[in-house]
Amino acid sequence: MNLKRFFPITEWLPQYRLDTLNQDMLAAVIVTIMLIPQSLAYAMLAGLPPEVGLYASIAPLILYAVFGSSRTLAVGPVAVISLMTAVAAGQLAQQGTPEYIGAVLILTLLSGLMLTLMGLLRLGFLANFLSHPVISGFITASGIIIAASQLKHLFGVQISGHHLPELLMSLIHEIQHTNTPTLLLGLASLLFLYATRAGLQSLLVKIGLNHYLAGMLTKTAPILAVVITTWITFHYRLDLQGVAVVGQIPSGLPSLSLPSIDPGMWQQLWMGALLISLVGFVESVSVGQTLAAKRRQRIDPDQELIGLGASNLGAAISSGMPVTGGFSRSVVNFDAGAQTPAAGAFTALGIIFATLWLTPLIAYLPLATLAATIIVAVLSLVDFKAILHTYHYSGSDFSAMLATILVTLGAGVEAGIIVGVLLSILIHLYRTSRPHSAIIGRVSGTEHFRNIDRHSVETNPGIAILRVDESLYFANARYLEDRVAALVKHQSELKHLVLACQAINHIDASALESLETINERLKEADICLHFAEIKGPVMDRLNNVKFFDHINGRVFLSTFDAWKYLTH
Amino acid sequence: MNLKRFFPITEWLPQYRLDTLNQDMLAAVIVTIMLIPQSLAYAMLAGLPPEVGLYASIAPLILYAVFGSSRTLAVGPVAVISLMTAVAAGQLAQQGTPEYIGAVLILTLLSGLMLTLMGLLRLGFLANFLSHPVISGFITASGIIIAASQLKHLFGVQISGHHLPELLMSLIHEIQHTNTPTLLLGLASLLFLYATRAGLQSLLVKIGLNHYLAGMLTKTAPILAVVITTWITFHYRLDLQGVAVVGQIPSGLPSLSLPSIDPGMWQQLWMGALLISLVGFVESVSVGQTLAAKRRQRIDPDQELIGLGASNLGAAISSGMPVTGGFSRSVVNFDAGAQTPAAGAFTALGIIFATLWLTPLIAYLPLATLAATIIVAVLSLVDFKAILHTYHYSGSDFSAMLATILVTLGAGVEAGIIVGVLLSILIHLYRTSRPHSAIIGRVSGTEHFRNIDRHSVETNPGIAILRVDESLYFANARYLEDRVAALVKHQSELKHLVLACQAINHIDASALESLETINERLKEADICLHFAEIKGPVMDRLNNVKFFDHINGRVFLSTFDAWKYLTH
Structure with missing residues (x-):
């Protein structure tokens, strides 16, 4: 009886019915179409080969279906976590080396272990350290850094850096080497994605589609951008004119293996893993709770830790990368009618299908297109209204938020979040130190x-x-x-x-x-x-x-x- | 008018009367007699030449008389701060080298700057981070470490280490080289000091002295131990039989100079300086407030920061070491009838006199005697009753205390206090995270x-x-x-x-x-x-x-x- 608590699947699977199956499968198809370009893009953002993103969208989704407490959360690689992964692993190894991939796997394993342990010990309250101004400022600043880091793919130049001044200086230096076909493809994708996001849904409704179908079609626009730009690149062999493409991806399922148990590397990566775990958890729980509330359901934060922990452990042993619940993807899953976590498992089947048979088709996918999908996705994370709102509400909370943003932009994600957390605690202690x-x-x-x-x-x-x-x-x-x-x-x-x-x-x-x-x-x-x-x-x-x-x-x-x- | 706030001396000096002068001078004589062996001993504990302890008991006392808000606090080198100084400076240089003395001066300067700044910015609440269980556990553990570190002088052997396991292992290794005359002198001093502390006062009262005089005489017992063992060592030339002595001390006043402005060293020492500042401040304020309350006076914690900051700045430019308000010494000052901080300035005059004319007399003072005075002083800091009290009151507070003690003993003072502070905050946040x-x-x-x-x-x-x-x-x-x-x-x-x-x-x-x-x-x-x-x-x-x-x-x-x- 008590063990059942740790397996939320035992709650819904026995009552699984045919109409639920239909609803879950439909949602899975839509999420799969959305997830393929996202997986590839976020793997690229994390400095990993594109297939790693696909691998990280298989085992974690199946494990989440067993252990997760949210009915509709869609896990997988997400932008902010991918950036944090790149920063943490980049302190140990150069992108593109086997050591780098090894460091990412250790990070994933550590994050999985931490989340699971926190869940078993009911330490979910640790996430409370990330106050709202800090997490909100952090996400906004991360969005800006991510967008800036993708400019290199848009311009077809080499730039590097983990914070804004580095990235911008580097870009100014390199902009003379811009590759014009790349820039044109990238800008076209960017325009297309913005236009569909801004107006496609209402357009489709106007021409007679129902609201639901129009919404779903709009969400799958990125796959259209992928298909079109890949075809153009292939047809005109733009890759020979300097357009960087994804290239040959090994088809087939990921191999299973245990990450290296190297105490030295574990010691260097634990802080990064902890921050990834906490940020990922906070984001997942807030999406999960919001969606659950719409159907008068509830998620259990401690079980959620176990679900996310299992997902990351799964990613770690199947050549993946850190995963968590994604906001936009979960909303699509919910809107498409997903009823149970089985939808996630079916999505994993869709990704398996893509990994086995679709990878040859994306060899000519331009990196600029993936960069455009990332930029459009992360700029929606930049929330100036929240900053203004906090400013009007409380000067001290605003100062914590501003410090988080500035330090994140200027010194990187890890410093930003640590400064923010310390400042929040300081402000709280100061506030209560002179009680009324x-x-x-x-x-x-x-x-x-x-x-x-x-x-x-x-x-x-x-x-x-x-x-x-x-x-x-x-x-x-x-x-x-x-x-x-x-x-x-x-x-x-x-x-x-x-x-x-x-x-x-x-x-x-x-x-x-x-x-x-x-x-x-x-x-x-x-x-x-x-x-x-x-x-x-x-x-x-x-x-x-x-x-x-x-x-x-x-x-x-x-x-x-x-x-x-x-x-x- | 507003500037006056920063100079508490303007409050009491204009009303200074002859009878106050008499009272302050009497207190100063008694405190001077007590302070001489303490200064030498704590300089030794901090790994510094003995005269540094005397230097640190001159300028700081005069500056505190101008800027301090407590009427009766007696500042100077104290045991716990000396230990923390040894640990922090020891990370940069070897004891006995000019670099080590340079590091201590930077530490003193940084601590003075931090305290002054905190006072000007009214950041006294920062000391609140040191919760009572943490500070109390920390002091107890420090007392044990200090006592253990002095065993080397008692046995006349070479041992090293900043935490208990190191010290004890090192002692077991070296105990075969024990110098018998040293051990005999040391044990005799120890016994004498314990005996006077335990029974002299009541004995003196029994033979007809009044309570006050008996108390004062008892407090000056350490100087007796110093005089007797110095004379024995000189008379029997025990120094030739391997008894380590203080040796020739340069007589004369300290030279004034500015500590080195080396950003690299500042960066390595700021954490140590911060911890020294906070611990010193907390101890001073608690002694100061307790004494002030007895006369329905009050101290201003923010002004106290400025007073202690000025004292440390003074120590830094006059070849001294970090200072703060000492508990036993302030109580003696208070009991001896000190009415104003002028008593502290008169004490400084007494120490100047000692520095100019008494230093030749202490060349044969055995280090074992100083070690004995340290051990007797610090073992009174070890407060098992407080541990038990906290255990009975609150399990979570007790766990913070125990963690502080164990980490301090096992990994050193800096790790101990940091772990304790973080755990206190964690416990508080956890406690309020599930409000009733x-x-x-x-x-x-x-x-x-x-x-x-x-x-x-x-x-x-x-x-x-x-x-x-x-x-x-x-x-x-x-x-x-x-x-x-x-x-x-x-x-x-x-x-x-x-x-x-x-x-x-x-x-x-x-x-x-x-x-x-x-x-x-x-x-x-x-x-x-x-x-x-x-x-x-x-x-x-x-x-x-x-x-x-x-x-x-x-x-x-x-x-x-x-x-x-x-x-x-």
């Missing part, structure tokens, strides 16, 4: 107590009631010490300090120490420290260490009780 | 709403009221999405979800995004999202981005209003 607190007094004739600065309330020079509106923990424990010290200094007749604890859900060991210190200091100054409105769980914990045995005051159920007793 | 939340229902006949799992309350299958007892931010934003998704899945007739926000003090950009996502998803599922009891500042911020324009529900002042409206 108020000296409160009694609203005459009632049992209510309110901020003395905002309301006209009863006070007493010998008594101060301090209400802190936040749990007490290491980041704000010392603030409380300061607050009390200031209070004692300024209210010279003070004899009783009451801490009103209605908003305190937790007191950690640092805050406990601070409370003990405050108690000691107040004792020295002949002031009693009282407590009121302590919540049950907080009280239990304090009683565990006999905190109140040493307190120079009393514990009251309510603030009013304290007031009555102290002013009697 | 409850579905609430109406207590019949009242306007109160309570947890439906704990109270018998009115509910309605079409309505769910969710109360979250924590501010919403990146660590728990996705939890909220999950919580709502689960709710929607299980309450199939749900039409209205009300978020009761009385406990929410802040919503960050990540949580805003999650709320928008939840709203979108609920819209798809034909469920309205309502809000109740939003606090003023939270409301203002949400209005800034026109959040409620897109919400598929209404905003109510109170939960009861929402209930009335939805059930009317």
Whole structure:
């Protein structure tokens, strides 16, 4: 029974029916058509031979169908993860070498192991470290870097670099060597893809197609660009005029093998693998949850980690590359009517078919076309509206976002995400380090107590009631010490300090120490420290260490009780 | 007026009176006697010539008197900071070389710059990162390492290492070369120091001395040990029998010079300098605040940063080493009646006197005696009671503490503190990532709403009221999405979800995004999202981005209003 939890397939497979089969197969056909050019393109983006992209779209999809908790997530190579793969593996080896492919496989394996382990240990909350401004800024900056990195294929020149200044400088240097046929093919593809994305769907609806069919046809436009430009290149032998093409791809299924177990390489790649895992997971979960919600379904983030982990382990042993759930592809899968993860398995069958029989046909596919599909795909990731939105909402969140964007653009993806995460945590700790607190007094004739600065309330020079509106923990424990010290200094007749604890859900060991210190200091100054409105769980914990045995005051159920007793 | 804030001396100097002068001078004499052996010993611990300890007890004390905000803090070299100095500088150069001394000066300068900058930018909250379990575990582990590192002087052998396994293995190897006179002197000093610490004060009180005088005499016992063992070593020329001694110390004041401005070395030392700054600051502030509170005074943490920063800058340009406020020394200063930081300046005068005229007398001071004073001092830092206390209070805080201790002992001080800090933050984020939340229902006949799992309350299958007892931010934003998704899945007739926000003090950009996502998803599922009891500042911020324009529900002042409206 308990094991079943780890195999979501056991939930849907027993009830699998013929009409579900039909729906899943139709979705699979559409996703396959969309996935073929994407796989090739993202393998190229990751600096890998194009067939690796296809390989990474077989085993992972089948494994996700068994272990994944989303019904409609379509996994495979995606743009941002491919860029991160290129950066991480590029630190160890040169693109085009067997060592580079080996490094990518280790990265995939590590990422698979990390995701699976995080899932088994229920560590999904680790992804929370990637706050929204950071992930959103990171994706935008990555999109820009990816687009810039593809300009080389569009112009038919050699440029290199992992961040924007490098890429642009390199392009300016090399632009004189532009290959005109390549640029023309690339620009034509770019225009075609933009035009179809912008207007094809409404055009098709206008000429009488129904909305659904028009949408599906529009999504398969990239395959049309592939077919047309491949045919042109083949027919006019543009490859002889300097147009770079995909070339001969080995047909047949990937061989199974275990990546190298080299501790030195593992040590150099673990950070890259961790970032790839977290970013991939966050993106997958957000797509998965959005789609699940539309059908009142739900995904389990910890099981999702296991699903993605299994997918990556599958990719690692079948000559693939890191995979995760892709946004546009999952939406197409959902819209095309996929009902179960079986659609993913059928997609894998489609890719197997392509790998076995279609690869000879794409030898003349220009790299410029693939670059165009990448550019169109990633520029939709660039979200300036989100940046503006964050700017209007919160200055500090915006600063974390801006830092992420600038560091990612200027120093690369790994530095960008690390700076963003650290800054988010810093901002959060700073924000909670000075919690809202108020000296409160009694609203005459009632049992209510309110901020003395905002309301006209009863006070007493010998008594101060301090209400802190936040749990007490290491980041704000010392603030409380300061607050009390200031209070004692300024209210010279003070004899009783009451801490009103209605908003305190937790007191950690640092805050406990601070409370003990405050108690000691107040004792020295002949002031009693009282407590009121302590919540049950907080009280239990304090009683565990006999905190109140040493307190120079009393514990009251309510603030009013304290007031009555102290002013009697 | 505003500049005065940065010069606390302007507060007390104008009112300086003759009786204050007397009190400060008496305290200064006692602290000087205590500080001489400590300075020499901590310089030795830091791997520096003994005179450096004296130099570091001159300029820093005078500068602290001008810039420090504590009236009674006694700054100078302290044990833990000396150990951290040895570790950080040891990564760059060999002890005993001019490069090593250069590295220590850069470390001191960097630490001074960082502290001053943090003070000017009011970044004192950064010290909050060092949670109590981490700092307490770190100090305990450092004490053990320091004691172990001093065994070499006690046995008169050569051992090396920066963490416990290294030190102990090295000692086992070398113990056969033990120098017997050294060991005898060392053990005698150790016994003497322990005995005086444990029993001298009560003995002196018994034979008729008053409590205060007995206490002061006890604190000066180390100088007695120094005098006696120096005399024995000189008289019997034990140095010729292999007893290591301090040797000739250059007499005279330190020369003033600027540490080297070498970007490469700065880059390698900044992390060490940061950790030294933070640990030193935390220790100083906690001593300073405790002493200030006894006289109903207060210290300003940000000004304290400037005071410590100035002290370290002073040490850096006067051939010194990193300094901070010492615990035992400050307590002695306070107990001896110091009233103002002038006591510190007078102590500096005492050390100048020692540097000019007493240094020839300590040429025969055995290193074993200094080692004994260090061991006795640091073993009082080892606080097993605090470990047990934390264990009883909170398992997660205890795990952070234990990790800090084990990593510090096993891998050194820098790794220990970094692991501890990261683990504390992780634990905090985990703790708040699943905030307490409850579905609430109406207590019949009242306007109160309570947890439906704990109270018998009115509910309605079409309505769910969710109360979250924590501010919403990146660590728990996705939890909220999950919580709502689960709710929607299980309450199939749900039409209205009300978020009761009385406990929410802040919503960050990540949580805003999650709320928008939840709203979108609920819209798809034909469920309205309502809000109740939003606090003023939270409301203002949400209005800034026109959040409620897109919400598929209404905003109510109170939960009861929402209930009335939805059930009317």
